[in-house]
Amino acid sequence: MKISVIVLLDTLACISILFSISILIFRRKSILWLDSCFLLLLLSLAFFFISNQLESSAISVALDPYENFLLPFIWLFWFFAMLKKIQLIELEKAHNKLMISEQNIMILLQNLPQKISLKNRRSEYVTCNGHFASDFNRIPEEITGKTDFDLYPAEMAEKYRKDDHRIMTSAKTEETDEKSLQNGHTRWIHTIKTPALDETGKVIGILGIFWDVTEQRKMRENLRESEERFRKTFINAALGISITDLEGHIEHCNPAYYKLLGYTEEELREMTISSLIHPDDRDANLIMDRRLLAGEMSSFEIENRYINKDGHTILVHEYKSILTDETGIPRHMITLLTDMTERRNAEQRVKTSEEKLRLFLDNFSGIAYQAPLSTFQPTLFYGAVEKITGYTSDVFTQGRMAWNDLIHPEDQKIVYEEEKRLHDTQEHFADNEYRIVTRNNSVRWVHDFARNVNGIDGKPIIQGSIFDITERKLAEEALKKSEERLRLAQESAHIGMWEYDLRSGKANWTKELELIHGITENTFLDSYSAFRERVHPDDLEKLERTQNEAIRDHRTFELDFRIITPSGEVRWVSSKGAALYDEAGHPMTAYGVSTDTTERKKAELTLLDSEENLRTTLNSIADAVIATDTAGMITRINPAAERLTGWRNGQAIGKPLTEVFLIVNSYSGKTVSDHIFRVLHTGTISSLPANTRLISREDREFQIADSVAPICGMRGEITGVVLVFRDVTEEYTIREALQESEKQYRLFYETSPFAIVHVKSFKMCHPNQSAIKLYGISAEELTNTHPWELSPEQQPDGSLSRDKAIFYMKEALAGHPQYFEWVHQRRDGTQFDVEIALTRVYLKGEPQITATVIDVTDRKRALKSLKASLNEKEILLQEIFHRTKNNMMVISAFLELQAASMENKEVDRIIHDSVTRIRTMSLAHEMLYKGRSLSRINMQEYIKDLTQILATGSSISPEQVSLHFDIEKIEILIDIAIPCGLIINELLSNCFKYAFPDQRKGIVTIGLKRSGEKQLELSIKDNGVGLPEGFDIMQTETLGVQLVTQIAHHQLHATINVLSEDGLSWYISFSEDLYAERV
Template sequence: MNKQLRILILEDDNADAELMEHELKKANFTFTSNRVETREAFLENLENFAPDLILADYTLPSFDGCSALRIAKEKCPDVPFIFVSGTIGEDFAIESLKSGATDYILKDRLSRLAPAVHRSLREVEEKIEYRKAEKEKERLLKAIDNSNDGIIIADEKDRYIYMNEAYAKIYGYAEEELIGETWRKLVPPESIAATELELDRTIHNKNVGRLSGEFPGIKKDGTNIPIEVRGTALWDENGNYDGHICIVRDITARKQAEEKLLLFRKLIDQSNDAIFVNDPETGRILDANDKACTNLGYNREEILDMRVMDFEINIPDQFSWKEHVEEVRNRGHLILEGSHRRKDGTIFPIEVNVSFIVLGENNYMVAEVRDITERKQTEEALQISEKKYSTLVEKGNDGIVIIQDGLLKFINSKMAEIAGYTITEAVGKPFSNFIFSDCRGLVIDNYKMRMSGEKVQNKYEIKIISKDGRNIPVEVNASLIDYEGKPAEMAIIRDINERKQAEEQIIHSLREKEVLLREIHHRVKNNMQIVSSLLGLQAESIKEKKYLEMFKDSRNRIMSMYMIHEKLYRSRDLEKIEFNEYITDLASGLLQSHGVEAGTVKLNLNVGDTSLGIDFAIPCGLIINELITNSLKYAFPDGRIGEISVSLHPFNKNMFELVVSDNGVGFPSDVDFRKTESLGLRLVTILAENQLHGQIDLERAGGTRFRIKFKGGK
C-alpha cells in the first residue's frame, strides 16, 4: 500500500496484536498502530489518532467490541471496523455485520486479515468516490435547473424526456405540457421542413452529430421568436441514434440589441450632423460618420488619418487642442460654434456639441458637429420626429408616466384612463399617493435607488389605487431618463388585471380537476373492493378445489388492481405509485391468501424508491401477483421451505427490469410457458408483451426466474 495507514487495535493481549501487525506487514501494508484496552483510551485515540482502520477483539476485561463498534459508527462511520476474535458465533457475526461491522476474522485464521483489510479500505474509497459523484451530480442537476438557458434531453424519436424550467418558459409552456412532444411543436409550421433537413444534415448524421445555429421558434401564444441552439447527438452501443441534448437560448433581446446597434450605426451614418470620436491626447480622429466625410469632402480612410487641428479653424495647433480638452474635461461637455475647412479649401460655419467620455481606462472626446446653414431643416425634422414620438406615447396601449423630484411630471392618456383620473388631477401630485399601501415602500425605494444611480430591478408588479378606490394590479417597467435637463424616472405601466384573473381561473380549474381525479380513483377502488367481496362470498359456496382456486386467483388479481387505486387515492402524486410499499403489501396479502405458514416461504423484496405511472403499475402488479401465486402453488410441494424474490429497478434511459424468482423445484424443462394452459402464465405473457411492450424471458437454473424488461413511460 502506498498510503501510511493509522490502525487502532482494541486488544488486551499484546501478542495477538503483534500477530495482526505481522500479518499486515507480510501483505506489504505500511502503517502505524496504537493498541488500547479501555473505553477511555479508545475514545481518546478516535479523537486524536484519527485511525484509518479499527481492529477489535470481541471481549475484553473492561470493555467490549460491540460497544466500541457503536461508538465508532457514531464518531467515524466511514472507518472500517473489523472484529478479530478467538471465538465468535455465527449469530453474533451476522448481527455485528448488520450493526455496521465491516468484517470478522477468527484469530486462528489470521491469513484472512490482509485480504479483509484490502477489501475494507477499497470499499471505503469507493463509498467516498460515490458520495463525491453524487454530490457532483446534484451540483450539475442544480446548475441545469437554475440555468437561464433552456436545456432538454430528447429520445431517439426526438421526443422530450427531460427539460429544465427555463426551456419551457422560453416558449411560454409549463414543463409537463412539453414532455413527450417534439421540437415540431415549437417551430413555425412553415419552417418545419427546412428544420428537418438541417437536423438530418447535422445532429441525425453520425458523421456530424452536432448542431449549432439560429432557428425560428414559436411560443404557446403564437409569437415567433429567434432561438439559438447548440445540440449534441446521443448514440447507443450499436451506433444508432438514441436522442440528443440541446441548450437553447431565446435571443430575442440579443437580436433586438443587434438591430438597435445596426440601427444606431445607420442613424449615425445617416445623421444630418457630423459625428467625430477623437483621442483627447493627440486629437487624432478615431471614428467618424458618413456625414463627417461628406461635409469635409474626405473619404473615411483619409479622415481616420487626420487630427482635429487639420480642419478646425479655431483649434490650429496642439496647444489650443489641449486647452480645449481641459475645458471639456472640467465641464463635462460644451456647446460652441466654430468653422471647418473642407478638402477643397472652402470654410463653413458649424455648431459643436462636444463631450468628454470615460469608458473603463480609456478616454474619448465625442463631437457632434452641425452645419448651421442646415439648422432650419434640422429643426423641422426634429419637430416631425417629436410629433411622431408624441403620437406613439399618446396612442399606445400602455400607460406612461414621468416622475421627477417625487412628483408626477407627465402622464399619458392611457395612464389617466387606467387610474380614472384626468391628466390635470394627477400631474404635480406625489406619485406615492397613487400606490397601494402594501407596495408603496418597494416603489419608493426603487425610485430613490434609481435616482442615485444604483442598479435596481426595472420590471416588477404592484397595485395602484384608482380614483374610485379600487386596487388595480399593474406591471411596471421603469428606467432612468433625462427630462427637461434633469434626471427623471420614466415608467411604462400595463394593466394586468385581466391576466391576474385568468391566472386565478386556471389555478381554480386545476384544483377542481385534482379533486375529480381523486374521486374517480376512490370510486374505482371501492367498486373493485365490492367485486372482490362478491367473489369471496361466491367462493364460500364452492366445494370443488379447482374452481375454488380459480375464484381465489381472480380475487387476488382484482385486489392487486384495487391496491393500485388505493395507493393513488391516498398519494399526493396522482401520476405515480411508490412500488416498494405496494409490492410489500401485495406479496404479504398473497402469502396470507394462500395460507402459507410462517417460516416456510421467505419473501425477498428489492425495489428501492422505484415509482411507476398507473398504466405501468397495474400490469406490473398483475404480473407479480401471477408469478408469486405460481411459485406458492408449485415451487414448494409438501411443505418445502424456500424463498421468493421480487426486484424492480430502472436501467439505461427510462428502462425497467422486473425479476420474479424462486428457489423451488423449478419450471418443467419440457413446458413452454408461452403455450401452457395455465391462465396465469398466459396472462403474464400478454401483460408483459402487449401491455408493457416488453421482453419476457424464463431462466430455469436453480429454481425459476422470470425476467421482464420494459420501457417505463415518460
C-alpha cells in the first residue's frame, strides 16, 4: 500500500514534469531562462525515472553512483547561468543608459558656444567640441590624439604644456585671459582649465573651456582709457565741475568745485545745487533747470551768486547741461562753475580807482612851488601844502624846514639825481614821482613836475607843481594786482583774450589764446590775416559775417568755430567779442575772449550721434516701443507703437500710459495694465499675460505680446519703464485655428469606427478607442506590441505573419501605401479578419506609419454565404436549362416517332419542320447550361452548330453547297438568340429546299455583325437561283416566310431587306438591347 502511494506520488511528479516539458516545447519563448529550464527539467525527469521508477533495472544500477549528484549540480548550474544572464542584462541596460547619457553630453558640448577640450595626462586631446576644432579648420575627430605642438606654434604649445603640467600637479582650476592663435590670427581668449578627476579623485587630464574675449577686452581697454581720460580731465579741470542727479543732488564734484565753495566733497554730496545758490537767484536758476529738463534747450549759461561755506557770496558763471543715458533719457546734470568774484572785484576796484582819480583830479589842489636852480629848495609854496604834507607852507617858506627833508630817504637819491640832471643839462622839464613823509609820519606819493624857467630877475629858477598821487599810486598797485589775478584766472580757465586794431589789422593775443591755437610766440604773426589763416575754411565765412554784422550793429557777438593748429589738428573755439568805436561811431578795435571747446563739442557730437542712432534704431525696429517715466507718463514712442496705438508721437508724449496703451484680456475684457506698474516697484522684467488685446485710439483691436522692463539709472534706481510689444493677431488667429483643427482631428481619431494605430519602429502606439475594442486589450498593453504578436503565426496564404508584416511596413515606410487583408489573433486565441491600410506619415520629422484596421469578419462571412448561395442557384438554373432541353428533345422524339407512323408526306414534312424548330430552341438551352453564362449565348458557336444540324437534316451534301460564315464573336441574350435561331432555321431550310435545284452547286453565307451602336445585322445569302421575276416574297403566305416576318417584327422589332441578285439575300437588322438581362 505504502509503495503504491509512493509510486503514485512519483508518477504524479513525472506527469508534472511531462506537463512542464510539453509547455516548453509547444509554447516556447525565446527567453534564456526557459531554455535553461527545459534542460533542467529533462534532467530532473531523468533523475526521477532513474532513481524512483527504475530502481531494479540495469540502467538504475549503472547510474546509481551518479544519479543523486546530478540534480544539485544541474540546479547549481542553472542558478549560476541565470545569475550571469541577469548580470549581463543589467550590464547592458547600464551600458545603454551610459551611451544615451554620453550622447546627450556630447550634443550639449557640441552646441555650447564655448570651445571645450579634454586632454589626457600626456596632454593629448581626448575629445573636443566643434567650436574648438573649427579654429583649426578641422573636425573634432581630427583633433583627437593630437597635442598642442601639432596645433600651435612651438613657443605657445610649450607654454600650454607647462600650464597643463602645473594644473595637473596642483589639481587646482586656473582661469586667465591669454593670447591664442585662431585661424592664423592672434586673439585674446578667456581660459578656464580644470583638472579632470576620476571617481577616486585622481587627476586624469585637463578640461579646458575657452571663449574669445578679444572684443570685450578691446572694449574694456577703450572704456578704461576713456574713463581715465575723463576722470583726469574732471579732477584737474580749473573750472569747478559737478555732476548731479535730475533733482540737483550732487553726486560728484572736482577739487576746483569744492574748493571754490569751501566745502569738502563729502559735505557737498549731502547738498543740492539749489541750496548753494543765493536765495535771490534760485528761482531764475530753477526756471532754467526746468526748461533744460523739458528738452527746450541742450544747455544754458547763467551768472549766479553762490554762498560758500563761510557765508560769503561768490559770483560765478554757471554752464549747465544734461547727461543722458544710451536711450536718450536724461539721467544727470553737469554744472561748470567759473569764479567771477575776483574778476568782478578787480573790475570794481578799477572802477573805484578811476572814480577816485576822477574825484582827485576834480578836487585836486596841488602844491605850486618855486625854487632857485642852485639850491632846489622851494621858497614859495601854494596850494594844499598842509593837506598834503601836514605842515603849513610857512614852515618851508620861513626856512624852518626844507622840502627835501620831507622826501622819503629811499627816494632822496632819485630826486637828487633828477635835480642834478635838470641843473647840469639845463633841460626844461623834470618829472618825478617820489614819496614824502608827512607831518604825521605817513608816507605819501607825490608827483613833482618841475620846469626850468627864468625868473623875474632873469636867473633860472625852478617852478613846479607837486600833486599828491598817493591814491593813484595805490590804485595802480591794486590794478596791477588785479590784472595779474585776471591773467592767472584766464590761464587757469584756458580763456584767451584777443584784440584787433580794425584799422591796421594788428592783433594782440594773450598767451592762453596762442596755446589754444597751438602756436608759439615765434610763429604768431600778430595780424588778423594770420588769425584768418588759422580758421577752418568751412567756418571762415560764417565767422566774418557774424563778426561784421555785430560790429555794424554795435552789439556783441558770440560764435563757435573751428581752427586748424599748425600740427593739423582741428579744434573747436568758442569766441565772444565786441568792438570799440570812436566818437564818430567808427569801429576802432575789436576785442574779446576765446575758449577751447573741442572736448565739449566732441561730447556734444557724440551725444548727438548717440541720440540719432538711438532714435533711428527705435524708429526702424518692427517692434513697438513705449517708454515712460516713473509716474507712468509717456516719454518716448516709436512709429511702430504709433501705428498700433493710433497715437502720434506729439500727442502721446506726456500722456498717461493707461490712456494711450489700453490693453484688455481677450476673454474677460478686463484691463490688464497692473503688471506694467508693478515693474516700477519690483524692478524685474515682466511679460504680458497671454491673450492680451490692445485697443487703439481708433478702436481697432490687436492681439499683442509684450515685455515690460524697468529703466534703471546709472546708480540702479528705476527711472521709468519701457514696453516692447508687437502685433501677434495673425499668429493668435492661426494658433486658435490650429487648436480647433487639432480638436476636430482628435475627435475624429477617438470616435472613428475604424481602428487606428500608429506604428513606430514596427511597434504599435497611440491606439484609438476602436483599436482597443478591436484587439480586446488595454492601450498600455497594445503600446509597444509588434503587430505580429497579435496575429497567428501564419497568415492564410501560409506566409509567416512576422515576415509579411515587416514587408508591408517597410513598403509603407518607403512611401508606398499598402492595402491588404490580414488575420489578427486576440490574446484569448480568437482570430478575426481585417483589412488594413498603411500610410506613411511624418511626425516630428520621423517617418511613422498610420494603420487603419477595418474588421471585415462579418463581411467575409456574408460574402462566403452569398457565394455559396449563388453557386447553388447557378447549379439549379443549369439544371432547369438541362431539363428544358431534355424535355424539348423528348417532345421532338415523340413527334418524329409519330411522323414515322404517318404516311402523309405533308404531315411528315410539317412534323419534321416542327422538330427542327424545337431542336433549334433546345440547342439554345443546351448552350446555356454548357456555357459560362446562364443568360447569354455565343452566337458564333450557336449558329455553326445550328447550321450543322440543318445541313445534316437536309438533302444537300457539303460538296453541293458549301457553307460560309461571317460571324463576329458576339454573345447575346437568350431572348434574342432563340428568335435569331428560328429565323436562321426557316431561311436556311428554304434555301436548302429551293435555291439549288437539280444538284446545282452553290455557296451559302451566314453572317452576324455589328452594324452600329447596339445594332446587329443578321444576313443569309446564297448564290442560288434566286426569286422568279416579279415574285414578291414578302407577300407569300408560306409558313416559313410568315414565321420569319412575324418573329422578326414582333420579337426582334427588326427591319427586313431582301435582295434577289445573283441568288437571294436576307438582311435583318435589330437592336441587341431589346431585353434586360435576367441572370
